[in-house]
Amino acid sequence: MLTRALIVVLVILNLGVALWWLLRGEPASEPPASPAGVAQLEVLPATQAPTTMVASPDATPALQDVTPASAPVAQPPGPVSAPATAVADTSAPRPAASLPAPAPVAAAPAAPAVPAPVTATPAPAQCVSLGPFADRAAAQAAQSRAGAVLRGAKLREVADAGATRYRVLLPPAASREAAQATVKRIVAAGVSDYYIIAQGEDTNAIALGQYRNREGADRRLAALSAAGFKATMVASGGDGSAQWWLDATLADGTGTAVARQRSGAAQQRSLECARLR
CATH class of the missing domain: 3.30.70 (Alpha-Beta Plaits)
Structure with a gap:
């Protein structure tokens, strides 16, 4: 008897559970959580004109549909589905508006090379x-x-235009020692071909060369003058003209x-x- 009673109780419990399972209805599924930074879409009744998107508090500013209102469209019976308007992800970067390509700039013709003026070297x-x-x-x-x-x-x-010889002399010095000191200065200046006259009216004078033409004597005088010596030229063998x-x-x-x-x-x-x- 006890066994039968337990079987009857189990059968009743199973029937009760089965009846509850059939009568409870479909459980409401929670919508998936929207990612952060994406606006949420709110379904409005079909009689309202433009669709308005409401953003969550932590999302970026909501996008609004600025399409002008049109006449309401009759909806078939059944559950109202979300409009087919796709909502762009605001987190994705917006493509930049395409700008017209700049027109090619024509290259300016190169200026012809101007030759530099040639400066003539003076003769x-x-x-x-x-x-x-x-x-x-x-x-x-x-x-x-x-x-x-x-x-x-x-x-x-x-x-003396008729002279046949020209001598270049330094005036006589006061003494032989003074003449020798002058010779040392002449040697230091790089002048050669000299000697001290030992007798006559030109004693202690320094002879610095004898020339057959005046041009050579003049060049010798110029060189001595550049070295700082005041020499003289004596012509001989002429007629005095x-x-x-x-x-x-x-x-x-x-x-x-x-x-x-x-x-x-x-x-x-x-x-x-x-x-x-």
């Missing part, structure tokens, strides 16, 4: 000595005839032959321009 100055003239007046007349052909002209007198010469710098583009012809000189000689300064 070195050329100096000349024109003569001989019998006196100073004749030399001045020759200078006037030459005119602009000659620049910086100077008159030069040759005391004097001549005049015209020393000048030739104008640019002028030849020595043209200068001689313009001045009327009988001779022309090359001249160092340093002697005209």
